Amino acid sequence: MKKPSIKDVAKLAGVSTATVSNVFSGRKAVNDDLKDRVRGAAQQLGYQANRAASQLRSQRNQVVAVLVPNLTDTFFAKIISNLENMAFSHGYDVIVASSHDRLDVEESRINALLRWQPAGLIAIPCSGSIPKSIANLKDTTPVVMVDRVSVEDCLFDTVTIDNFKSGVDAGVFLSQQGHEKILIAASNLDHPPIKNRTQGCFETVEQLGGRCEVLALGSDLEEGANVLGSWLDNNEHPTAIFGLTNVTTLSVLTAMADRNIRVCDDISLVAHDDYAWMSARSTSLTVMQQPVDDIAKTAWNRLIARIESKEVNQEPQSSVLEAHLVKRKSVKKL
Amino acid sequence: MKKPSIKDVAKLAGVSTATVSNVFSGRKAVNDDLKDRVRGAAQQLGYQANRAASQLRSQRNQVVAVLVPNLTDTFFAKIISNLENMAFSHGYDVIVASSHDRLDVEESRINALLRWQPAGLIAIPCSGSIPKSIANLKDTTPVVMVDRVSVEDCLFDTVTIDNFKSGVDAGVFLSQQGHEKILIAASNLDHPPIKNRTQGCFETVEQLGGRCEVLALGSDLEEGANVLGSWLDNNEHPTAIFGLTNVTTLSVLTAMADRNIRVCDDISLVAHDDYAWMSARSTSLTVMQQPVDDIAKTAWNRLIARIESKEVNQEPQSSVLEAHLVKRKSVKKL
DNA sequence: TTGAAAGCGCTAACAA
DNA sequence: TTGTTAGCGCTTTCAA
Numbered sequence: 001m002k003k004p005s006i007k008d009v010a011k012l013a014g015v016s017t018a019t020v021s022n023v024f025s026g027r028k029a030v031n032d033d034l035k036d037r038v039r040g041a042a043q044q045l046g047y048q049a050n051r052a053a054s055q056l057r058s059q060r061n062q063v064v065a066v067l068v069p070n071l072t073d074t075f076f077a078k079i080i081s082n083l084e085n086m087a088f089s090h091g092y093d094v095i096v097a098s099s100h101d102r103l104d105v106e107e108s109r110i111n112a113l114l115r116w117q118p119a120g121l122i123a124i125p126c127s128g129s130i131p132k133s134i135a136n137l138k139d140t141t142p143v144v145m146v147d148r149v150s151v152e153d154c155l156f157d158t159v160t161i162d163n164f165k166s167g168v169d170a171g172v173f174l175s176q177q178g179h180e181k182i183l184i185a186a187s188n189l190d191h192p193p194i195k196n197r198t199q200g201c202f203e204t205v206e207q208l209g210g211r212c213e214v215l216a217l218g219s220d221l222e223e224g225a226n227v228l229g230s231w232l233d234n235n236e237h238p239t240a241i242f243g244l245t246n247v248t249t250l251s252v253l254t255a256m257a258d259r260n261i262r263v264c265d266d267i268s269l270v271a272h273d274d275y276a277w278m279s280a281r282s283t284s285l286t287v288m289q290q291p292v293d294d295i296a297k298t299a300w301n302r303l304i305a306r307i308e309s310k311e312v313n314q315e316p317q318s319s320v321l322e323a324h325l326v327k328r329k330s331v332k333k334l
Numbered sequence: 335m336k337k338p339s340i341k342d343v344a345k346l347a348g349v350s351t352a353t354v355s356n357v358f359s360g361r362k363a364v365n366d367d368l369k370d371r372v373r374g375a376a377q378q379l380g381y382q383a384n385r386a387a388s389q390l391r392s393q394r395n396q397v398v399a400v401l402v403p404n405l406t407d408t409f410f411a412k413i414i415s416n417l418e419n420m421a422f423s424h425g426y427d428v429i430v431a432s433s434h435d436r437l438d439v440e441e442s443r444i445n446a447l448l449r450w451q452p453a454g455l456i457a458i459p460c461s462g463s464i465p466k467s468i469a470n471l472k473d474t475t476p477v478v479m480v481d482r483v484s485v486e487d488c489l490f491d492t493v494t495i496d497n498f499k500s501g502v503d504a505g506v507f508l509s510q511q512g513h514e515k516i517l518i519a520a521s522n523l524d525h526p527p528i529k530n531r532t533q534g535c536f537e538t539v540e541q542l543g544g545r546c547e548v549l550a551l552g553s554d555l556e557e558g559a560n561v562l563g564s565w566l567d568n569n570e571h572p573t574a575i576f577g578l579t580n581v582t583t584l585s586v587l588t589a590m591a592d593r594n595i596r597v598c599d600d601i602s603l604v605a606h607d608d609y610a611w612m613s614a615r616s617t618s619l620t621v622m623q624q625p626v627d628d629i630a631k632t633a634w635n636r637l638i639a640r641i642e643s644k645e646v647n648q649e650p651q652s653s654v655l656e657a658h659l660v661k662r663k664s665v666k667k668l
Numbered sequence: 669t670t671g672a673a674a675g676c677g678c679t680a681a682c683a684a
Numbered sequence: 685t686t687g688t689t690a691g692c693g694c695t696t697t698c699a700a
């Protein structure tokens with residue numbers, strides 16, 4: 001059964017296709033009785049305007065593309081969910097693609113996204129650098145880069161948090177609680193946010209007279225748990241660990257549980273980012289909480305401003321938000 | 335700067351637009367040197383085929399629409415992530431929409447999806463019933479319904495797990511471990527999977543001589559924790575709780591932590607679905623694990639079979655998979 | 669306020 | 685193997 005076209009509706013309603021178009025787009029006034037006739041005919045036929053045709057003809061395309069490293073990380077999922085909401089309420093659709101944290105996939109997924117000729121692109125790249133096919137978009141399509149970006153050398157608008165300060169805040173807090181031997185459980189130091197959190201914490205702790213060690217656990221939970229585990233088996237234990245991502249924190253907890261090391265009592269723990277499960281524990285986790293909703297909102301506002309202003313040559317803007325310390329029960333006062 | 339069209343590429347490469355089209359679609363053979371010239375020209379101009387135009391002309395549409403109740407639940411996110419992978423490797427793009435668990439949003443999001451004239455739709459509805467705009471698709475667009483569906487009265491292909499059996503298995507296991515007073519922490523009994531899990535567990539436990547109680551905690555973590563909390567404060571404690579979803583399990587853990595009730599030692603716990611955080615605990619959770627990847631794979635295979643066979647009038651098929659008990663440390667042998 | 673007709677960028681049928 | 689040309693369904697002039 002073929003889908004009805006605008007012609008079918010026009011014929012049934014006894015009007016021209018232009019009128020049908022105007023009824024649905026609202027771009028030109030139409031008499032009320034004609035409107036009713038058109039709506040009735042459309043209803044009867046189950047007519048839905050074909051987006052491809054309308055986009056092709058009007059050269060307007062109410063679509064925004066979103067690229068994330070990964071759909072299953074709740075942090076990214078929340079960003080997407082927020083973007084989807086805002087987009088929808090502005091009349092835009094969202095097309096999502098995930099790079100699965102692989103540079104080659106990223107490149108091809110971006111190209112697939114761009115074939116939609118989206119009005120704009122919001123991208124969280126998997127590495128700190130701008131993918132080539134995004135760089136090409138300069139002067140063509142509005143782009144907002146989020147999270148895993150170095151603010152300094154970015155050609156596009158960026159939305160990030162002050163990750164260095166995040167590290168500093170965690171470092172200051174742990175030092176104040178008397179911790180002088182701290183382990184930073186990082187995922188991948190190539191990611192700018194991770195690098196900056198690490199530096200912020202490291203420099204702060206050393207400045208305040210403590211010692212800080214850094215361990216890169218990668219992005220696989222099991223693997224990270226093993227790496228940390230054998231480190232714990234062969235080194236004097238720190239009094240506190242700073243877990244820089246959801247996965248590293250899970251690796252830390254796994255390695256600790258395997259060795260019957262208790263959170264807080266034996267080793268204190270601060271996590272970066274806040275997930276529901278972190279509070280639903282007898283020893284709830286103290287965290288550096290990112291303002292996820294604000295990040296998404298800021299990114300959307302930047303993008304829509306670019307799209308609507310058409311001022312393609314404005315200087316790129318970088319918006320920097322802040323994470324906040326949420327004190328719970330996983331840090332012991334020494 | 336306007337995007338280059340197929341004409342620009344054709345002109346630069348000194349060939350016809352048809353040849354350019356054939357180079358990229360691969361639907362007709364093209365000489366190697368011409369191919370190279372075309373590819374070079376495309377590269378130089380940054381050409382990307384316009385989806386809207388090609389879809390409009392060819393009436394083929396390599397897009398699959400996916401509807402989920404919610405993007406931030408890892409269960410749904412994993413399904414989407416899997417679907418995206420498979421779709422991409424088959425040359426399809428995926429457009430995703432979330433109903434945010436609201437029927438009105440669901441209806442309007444579906445309509446937005448359908449305006450793309452997708453080749454097929456994979457939908458996890460937010461209630462157990464089929465949304466009207468999906469029902470209309472019968473005989474028009476291939477549809478696969480997943481998870482929150484009653485298999486019996488569904489007009490479309492379905493992919494679900496045997497949720498009744500899930501409940502039975504959990505009930506048998508808890509009974510075998512000596513538990514005779516069990517609380518089922520459900521989210522919303524209107525959702526067919528929840529209803530079936532509940533029934534399976536309830537009937538089993540009662541049959542085996544135990545007692546079973548059911549509490550609906552809704553889908554909000556805090557609220558659920560409060561409901562359960564005041565129930566715990568006013569009732570004799572069960573020896574075990576069966577948490578039917580991620581969120582209810584988090585509610586259970588929250589309410590227990592607030593009251594210093596220990597998992598396993600004081601009350602045993604079985605969760606439905608398996609999330610990374612459930613293992614990364616000193617008392618790791620025993621769970622009924624859903625075969626998420628298989629669910630996604632099955633749904634994709636069903637859909638692609640429908641799309642490619644065009645046998646629109648085949649009987650709807652229901653694929654029923656099974657959850658499996660993964661024993662960890664949260665259930666005490668009485 | 670309405671209709672007729674052109675054309676968006678692409679692909680398919682046909683001709684060369 | 686390549687080119688020419690018509691037309692997908694819609695929106696946008698322009699004329700009535």
